[in-house]
Amino acid sequence: MEKKNNWKAWLYLAPVVILTGVFIFYPLINTIGIAFLKNYNYLTGTSDGFTLDNFGYVLGITPRMYMGIPLYYKDVIQIAVPNTLLIVFVTVPLSIIISLLIAVGLNSIKWFKKILQTIFFIPYVTNAIAVGMVFAVIFDGFGLWNYLFGIAMPTYWIDMGADPSKAMFALCVYIIWHSLPYKILIFLSGLQNIDKQYYDAAKIDSAGRFKTFANVTVPLLSPQILYIMITSFIGAFKEYSSVMGLLGRSGTAPGNNNMYTIVFYIYDSIAVNKVHQGAAAAVLLFIIILAFTGIQFWVSKKRVHY
Amino acid sequence: MKFDLRKMLNLKSSSERADARRERPQYKSIDTKSMTLVLKEGGLTAVQMETLQKIMKVISMVLIYAFLAVMAVIILLPFYWMIITSLKTNTEIRASQQTFWPEVVMWSNYVDVFDRFDFATYLVNTLVVGILSTIGTLFTTIFAAFAFARLQFKGKNFLFTLLLATMMIPGEMMVITNYITVANFGWLKDQTGVFAAMIVPFWISVFYIYLLRQNFLQIPNELYLASKVDGKTDWNYLWKVMVPLSMPTLISIFILKLMGAWNSFVWPNLVADKQEYRLITNGLRSSFSTTAGEPEYALQMAATVLVTVPLLLLFIFFRKYIMKGVGRAGIKG
Numbered sequence: 001m002e003k004k005n006n007w008k009a010w011l012y013l014a015p016v017v018i019l020t021g022v023f024i025f026y027p028l029i030n031t032i033g034i035a036f037l038k039n040y041n042y043l044t045g046t047s048d049g050f051t052l053d054n055f056g057y058v059l060g061i062t063p064r065m066y067m068g069i070p071l072y073y074k075d076v077i078q079i080a081v082p083n084t085l086l087i088v089f090v091t092v093p094l095s096i097i098i099s100l101l102i103a104v105g106l107n108s109i110k111w112f113k114k115i116l117q118t119i120f121f122i123p124y125v126t127n128a129i130a131v132g133m134v135f136a137v138i139f140d141g142f143g144l145w146n147y148l149f150g151i152a153m154p155t156y157w158i159d160m161g162a163d164p165s166k167a168m169f170a171l172c173v174y175i176i177w178h179s180l181p182y183k184i185l186i187f188l189s190g191l192q193n194i195d196k197q198y199y200d201a202a203k204i205d206s207a208g209r210f211k212t213f214a215n216v217t218v219p220l221l222s223p224q225i226l227y228i229m230i231t232s233f234i235g236a237f238k239e240y241s242s243v244m245g246l247l248g249r250s251g252t253a254p255g256n257n258n259m260y261t262i263v264f265y266i267y268d269s270i271a272v273n274k275v276h277q278g279a280a281a282a283v284l285l286f287i288i289i290l291a292f293t294g295i296q297f298w299v300s301k302k303r304v305h306y
Numbered sequence: 307m308k309f310d311l312r313k314m315l316n317l318k319s320s321s322e323r324a325d326a327r328r329e330r331p332q333y334k335s336i337d338t339k340s341m342t343l344v345l346k347e348g349g350l351t352a353v354q355m356e357t358l359q360k361i362m363k364v365i366s367m368v369l370i371y372a373f374l375a376v377m378a379v380i381i382l383l384p385f386y387w388m389i390i391t392s393l394k395t396n397t398e399i400r401a402s403q404q405t406f407w408p409e410v411v412m413w414s415n416y417v418d419v420f421d422r423f424d425f426a427t428y429l430v431n432t433l434v435v436g437i438l439s440t441i442g443t444l445f446t447t448i449f450a451a452f453a454f455a456r457l458q459f460k461g462k463n464f465l466f467t468l469l470l471a472t473m474m475i476p477g478e479m480m481v482i483t484n485y486i487t488v489a490n491f492g493w494l495k496d497q498t499g500v501f502a503a504m505i506v507p508f509w510i511s512v513f514y515i516y517l518l519r520q521n522f523l524q525i526p527n528e529l530y531l532a533s534k535v536d537g538k539t540d541w542n543y544l545w546k547v548m549v550p551l552s553m554p555t556l557i558s559i560f561i562l563k564l565m566g567a568w569n570s571f572v573w574p575n576l577v578a579d580k581q582e583y584r585l586i587t588n589g590l591r592s593s594f595s596t597t598a599g600e601p602e603y604a605l606q607m608a609a610t611v612l613v614t615v616p617l618l619l620l621f622i623f624f625r626k627y628i629m630k631g632v633g634r635a636g637i638k639g
Binding site: 140186 | 373374377381383387399401402445453472474476477480482485487509512515571576603613614620625629633
């Protein structure tokens with residue numbers, strides 16, 4: 001019986017095992033391998049052997065020799081990494097705070113709850129590219145944003161060679177807008193699972209609204225907060241579609257890379273047949289994400305109540 | 307108002323107690339109606355406190371509703387702007403005086419979009435890719451979830467943990483090698499190949515396997531034993547009992563996966579290099595954007611409406627399944 005079940009189980013699992021093998025586990029190992037190959041060409045599968053230069057090149061330490069002149073590549077270390085970190089540390093905390101407030105608000109009302117809940121979920125079912133293009137219209141030099149806030153027209157936010165900090169502002173507004181619904185949904189389902197007794201106890205102790213929020217809601221919601229923090233940190237590190245949706249290119253002007261993110265660099269590396277450098281960037285991204293996730297788990301050990 | 311504590315608590319010396327007995331009728335006859343016990347906290351009486359609390363509750367409710375209403379407007383504004391921009395003329399869009407309702411409603415924008423934006427091709431491509439990858443995913447997910455939930459085999463826990471661990475790995479680690487792989491398979495040459503490249507790698511979803519396994523585990527063991535007594539095979543049991551019982555989850559997976567195909571951008575952008583192989587999102591991003599500098603916002607927004615509306619319709623009809631499927635992730639256990 002045991003043995004019979006054994007091969008039968010593997011038969012059921014065969015599609016998943018084969019597909020994960022080919023499209024997840026092999027690529028994982030292979031990408032790490034490519035990151036250490038010199039001048040790897042994926043069309044021919046040839047390379048000039050083992051090297052650490054790819055990492056050095058991506059990080060702007062090792063130069064590329066061009067007609068005897070050393071060229072240092074700075075787009076990743078000077079543009080992509082700061083941009084990515086800015087996105088991470090602006091959008092994640094802000095979107096968590098806003099969505100937490102909305103979820104608590106939704107949880108404490110009776111009328112219009114369903115309809116509001118539905119409205120707040122709508123951005124989730126929209127296309128990141130499509131909505132990014134809508135935000136591009138809103139942040140146009142003659143767009144709604146300038147009009148609403150009385151900013152002189154035309155003030156360019158994302159195109160015509162606008163300042164990258166301006167484009168980054170528009171990008172963060174869009175990313176936060178787009179990331180709210182998922183967080184609200186998760187927080188709301190967490191809130192609905194909190195036992196009413198805790199709130200009754202807080203009421204007897206005549207704890208105010210804020211105190212109740214800080215000492216009852218947040219600790220009891222901490223598993224959801226941790227989950228959202230980890231997933232949105234990872235998501236923010238991988239921002240790409242939002243930039244493509246909003247700008248359609250990697251900078252505020254054609255040929256300008258001032259809105260680069262790390263993932264943008266990885267995809268570009270395929271287009272220019274420099275996948276060894278893209279692979280090195282992917283490995284670095286992976287390490288950064290692992291480190292961040294590890295830190296959050298470590299911190300949460302003391303703070304999260306299960 | 308003063309209190310005599312001794313009187314209140316009826317503490318009396320023994321000599322007084324005798325008097326008290328005699329005085330009882332008199333004690334009873336005290337007009338309690340003229341006496342009031344007033345407790346104060348923070349300078350407010352209980353009645354005042356209650357009114358104050360009521361007022362505070364009303365105020366906080368008003369504030370909460372105001373906050374939620376403002377946020378709802380912010381959430382909905384881009385959609386409204388998308389729709390009205392799609393109905394404006396280009397000169398009105400770029401006027402320094404922005405209008406919240408089009409001066410001339412340009413339905414012709416939509417006619418232009420259908421002329422110049424190959425909506426039909428993109429739609430067919432997206433539906434073919436979306437439905438095929440969704441059906442494939444459903445099969446692999448059902449099989450794997452069944453094996454993990456019902457069958458006993460060596461290395462089960464190890465394999466399951468390994469699969470769950472892959473969810474932590476950013477997809478960007480895989481994308482370079484996967485691109486090389488599909489290129490080596492010769493999939494980037496013709497339409498069938500490109501479609502295969504957009505479908506086959508997406509036939510697995512570890513998260514949905516996890517979701518369905520949890521669902522399968524909730525089905526009582528007795529049903530399985532009963533089917534065994536009836537001489538049913540595992541295969542029969544899976545399709546006759548487990549799958550029908552897990553329909554809500556399967557519908558959630560189906561819709562979410564289909565939405566994923568509709569929204570996928572990065573991978574199709576890499577592999578579908580020809581116009582006629584493109585999926586809807588890729589077609590949208592490259593449409594009406596770089597014709598001699600100024601983007602044609604009206605047409606762009608009309609195309610965006612066409613891409614967004616099917617999703618919203620899907621959401622309206624399957625709201626429950628979508629929100630349940632998405633929300634499942636946050637519930638622990």
